Structures are given as C-alpha cells and as structure tokens.
Amino acid sequence: MTTPAAGSPAGPPPDPLYRILLIEDDPADALLVEEILHDTGLRFELTTRTTLAHARAVIAASEVDCILLDLHLPDVSGTGAIAAVRELAPHTAVIVLTGLSEKQAGSEAMTAGAQDYLVKGRVEAELLHRTIRYAVYRSRTERVAVEAEKARLRVAENARLERGLLPQPILDTSTVTVTNRYLPGSERALLGGDFVDVVEGDDGRLHAVVGDVSGHGPDAAAVGVCLRIAWRALILAGHRGAELLHLMERILIAERGSLPLFATCTLLTLDQRASTATLHLAGHHEPLLTTAEGTREVAAEHGIALGIAPNLGAWPATVAPLPATGALTVYTDGLTEGYSGAGIERLGAEGLLDLINSLPPTDPGAHVDRLIKETQALNAGRHTDDLAVLRLDWDNR
Known part of the structure; x- marks a missing residue:
C-alpha cells in the first residue's frame, strides 16, 4: 500500500x-x-x-x-x-x-x-x-x-404536547418575570409527563405548579397534560392547597386507568404584598431561593406523591418569607438525577446548588439555559429523563 x-x-x-x-x-x-x-x-x-x-x-x-x-x-x-x-x-x-x-x-x-x-x-x-x-x-x-417523515411527525407531536404541558402563563398585572423551560429526555424523544403552569389570581397572587408524572412517552404526557389543565381550571375556580391536590389526585386516578402512574408536584403561591411564598410539596423536592447572598433550598414540609396512597395523602403548607428582591426556582428531577461528571456520582441538589452559585450573574432566561446546558454537559448523555424548570423573579424595591 x-x-x-x-x-x-x-x-x-x-x-x-x-x-x-x-x-x-x-x-x-x-x-x-x-x-x-x-x-x-x-x-x-x-x-x-x-x-x-x-x-x-x-x-x-x-x-x-x-x-x-x-x-x-x-x-x-x-x-x-x-x-x-x-x-x-x-x-x-x-x-x-x-x-x-x-x-x-x-x-x-x-x-x-x-x-x-x-x-x-x-x-x-x-x-x-x-x-x-x-x-x-x-x-x-x-x-x-x-426517517424524515418520522422526525416531522415527532416535531409536530412535541409541539402539540408542549402547548399542553408548557402553556403561556396567565399574567394580568403581575410584575414577576416568569421563565420556564422543558426538554425531553433525549434528542429524538417525545415530551414526557413533566408539566408547568403559572396563573395570576384575581387577588394579585401568583400561583404556579411544577409536576412530574412517572414514566415517559405518550401515556405519561397525556396524564401530565390532563393534570396541568385541571390545575389551571381548579385554580381559576378558587381551589387552593391541600384541597386542590386532593382533586388533582382524583383526576389522576381516573385518567391513569390501569397504568401504575403517579405524580409528584409542587404548588407555589407567591404573594408580593406579603413577601411570602406558600408551598405544598407532593413527593417533590424543595424549590430554590436566590438572593444577593446566593442560592439555597427553601426548607418545606413534605407530603406524599399523588396516586401513591389514594385518599390518604396529607399535604401540609409551608409559608416562607421572601426578600424584597429575589427568585424562586422549581424544577423536576431530570435536572438533578444526571451524573455530576466523569464519575458515578449523581449531581443531586447539593451539586446543583454548587453549579448555580458558580454561574456568572445574568438575566433569568440566560441563567436557566446555562444551567441546563452545564448539567447536560456533566451528565454526558448517561442518564435520560425529561426536565422542566420554572423560575420566578421579582423586585419589590
């Protein structure tokens, strides 16, 4: 040769x-x-x-x-x-x-x-x-x-699912900046069962939900869309807190049929006048609070995930004081269950906090995008799960 x-x-x-x-x-x-x-x-x-x-x-x-x-x-x-x-x-x-x-x-x-x-x-x-x-x-x-036709249909299906799982927030007079993101677990996958929504009530309080239906694919997505729409309708009808979660659980049980699906979620009510956030956690992890001093988890009481033990759930409320200026971030576990680098350790909440506090300050959208990019780079495709992120920023000075 x-x-x-x-x-x-x-x-x-x-x-x-x-x-x-x-x-x-x-x-x-x-x-x-x-x-x-x-x-x-x-x-x-x-x-x-x-x-x-x-x-x-x-x-x-x-x-x-x-x-x-x-x-x-x-x-x-x-x-x-x-x-x-x-x-x-x-x-x-x-x-x-x-x-x-x-x-x-x-x-x-x-x-x-x-x-x-x-x-x-x-x-x-x-x-x-x-x-x-x-x-x-x-x-x-x-x-x-x-393959091109499959890709086109997948894009169209994702667009339909995204409209159901990640709708436009209903904001009237609120000055809170809402940033939300949703990514499927892999590049060619359909969106799964994660869902996000934000609605401003007639009293000026901002209500938000971030949830995650177990499993992946169209079944989980269908239940996620149903729960998200139900949450919005129930919020607008005046239902709040543990009562709202009880109604969402009933809907989940009815919609899942014989499928062994359950859902974790966080309900958040942001009251700018009182400078408080009221939290109800149903099998979900704590949100993150960002202030001038950095980012930390908000200590909150926990309740059981929806659908695990029907009619036996108790979801206590946690009222957390808020600074005049800050941000709350609620996310699904697709952001933290990936790997933290070349080793076998998962990123987890502590690794996520370290990563957030190491990022340079920037506008909310760019910050969330950078955070997702960095976690995905650390994970290097080894763990696949849908992820949803909601960030609420306010300035009452």
Whole structure:
C-alpha cells in the first residue's frame, strides 16, 4: 500500500462496500451468482443461506445492504417470500431472482415490494452491478424519506404536547418575570409527563405548579397534560392547597386507568404584598431561593406523591418569607438525577446548588439555559429523563 506524500491530494474515496445476503437453495445457482459478483467490480461481502429460516439470523445479527432472493425456497415461495423478507428488513434492498419460464414473476415481485428482479441465466456482470447499485440507492432514499417523515411527525407531536404541558402563563398585572423551560429526555424523544403552569389570581397572587408524572412517552404526557389543565381550571375556580391536590389526585386516578402512574408536584403561591411564598410539596423536592447572598433550598414540609396512597395523602403548607428582591426556582428531577461528571456520582441538589452559585450573574432566561446546558454537559448523555424548570423573579424595591 502506498501512502500519499505530504501535501499531495488524497486519492478518490474507496467504492462503497455492499453487504449482500443471497438466499438461494440451489448450490449451482448460488455459485454462479457469486462468480458474477466477482466480475462486477463491486466491493462486497457475501453471505449465503439456503432457507428463509436460516436467513433470519443473518438479518437480525448484522447490517445487510442488499438481499438477492430466490422465489422458490424450501420454507417459503412466491410473493410470500418477498413479504416475509420485507417484514424482516423493511428498509433493505430486495432483488428477486426468477426463472426463465416465470414471465409474470418479475412484475409481481415489484408489486410485492422488491426493488428489482433478475432472470436466472440472463444475468451479466454489468447488469448485476447496475441493479445492485440502483436498488441499494433507492432503498436508502426510501429510508431517509421515512426517517424524515418520522422526525416531522415527532416535531409536530412535541409541539402539540408542549402547548399542553408548557402553556403561556396567565399574567394580568403581575410584575414577576416568569421563565420556564422543558426538554425531553433525549434528542429524538417525545415530551414526557413533566408539566408547568403559572396563573395570576384575581387577588394579585401568583400561583404556579411544577409536576412530574412517572414514566415517559405518550401515556405519561397525556396524564401530565390532563393534570396541568385541571390545575389551571381548579385554580381559576378558587381551589387552593391541600384541597386542590386532593382533586388533582382524583383526576389522576381516573385518567391513569390501569397504568401504575403517579405524580409528584409542587404548588407555589407567591404573594408580593406579603413577601411570602406558600408551598405544598407532593413527593417533590424543595424549590430554590436566590438572593444577593446566593442560592439555597427553601426548607418545606413534605407530603406524599399523588396516586401513591389514594385518599390518604396529607399535604401540609409551608409559608416562607421572601426578600424584597429575589427568585424562586422549581424544577423536576431530570435536572438533578444526571451524573455530576466523569464519575458515578449523581449531581443531586447539593451539586446543583454548587453549579448555580458558580454561574456568572445574568438575566433569568440566560441563567436557566446555562444551567441546563452545564448539567447536560456533566451528565454526558448517561442518564435520560425529561426536565422542566420554572423560575420566578421579582423586585419589590
């Protein structure tokens, strides 16, 4: 092998390697196909199996670019063979091998899902070369189109879920700055069951909820949307505190059906006139209070998560004094359950506080974005969970 001299242009990229599976029970035909493949000039790896049953293991265990399929196998034949192969490898190019006497077999094979067909005894190297390349190209193009459509549908579904799980706050006269963020557990995942909402009451108090339905995916998201909408309706109807949580638990139990779902949440009422925050924690961790001196957890009493012990929950209220200027941050555990670096330690609340206090001061939105970015960098994708963050900033000076 010759290595190009420094500064010399690199040679052309190597031809692609085609991983080909030949399913053919006739040894003579199989040998002929292999000989013609060598004459095509293609770079290939050939695996031969004599039955569909034996081919299953190859398809399941390795990537295959092209399947050359005989229509008359010991365990399956005709278009049934094509349907079976397409079910096993829906995005792999399938080229059917037919006999000279099978005039209709080729067109029927194309209708059944094959990319192309070849007639045994009339296959030449140039024809096989061109057929394999075009069939693999078409199958890969189809795969890209399918993935693009899946991505488009995922984006659309996430947008619908986000409208339900992260709605626009209802603010009338409040001067509190509301910052909220929601991210799914992985880049391509649907949003899960975390939910956030903020509503200003007729008395000027600001009411907020941050919740997390156990589990991931559409079931958890559906229950999360339901609880978030129920919370907003109940708040506007005047329900508060433990009574509100009791009603939300009843709704959760009704909506989850047979699914073993439960929900943690924090209810927060911010009263700027009285400089207090009233908290009800249902299986949720304490919020964080940011002042000029730094950020710390707000000590609060705890109650049980919704749906764990129906009708037995008690959710005591905690009234916390607030400074004239500050911020409260409520978050779901997707922010703290990730790893704290290269080791095996979880970030946890203490690690989160250390990280927050090390960040430079900036506006609330940029601060929350930086915080999420830093926690995700530390976690490095090792733990996946949805995360929601709500930050409320006020200045009553």
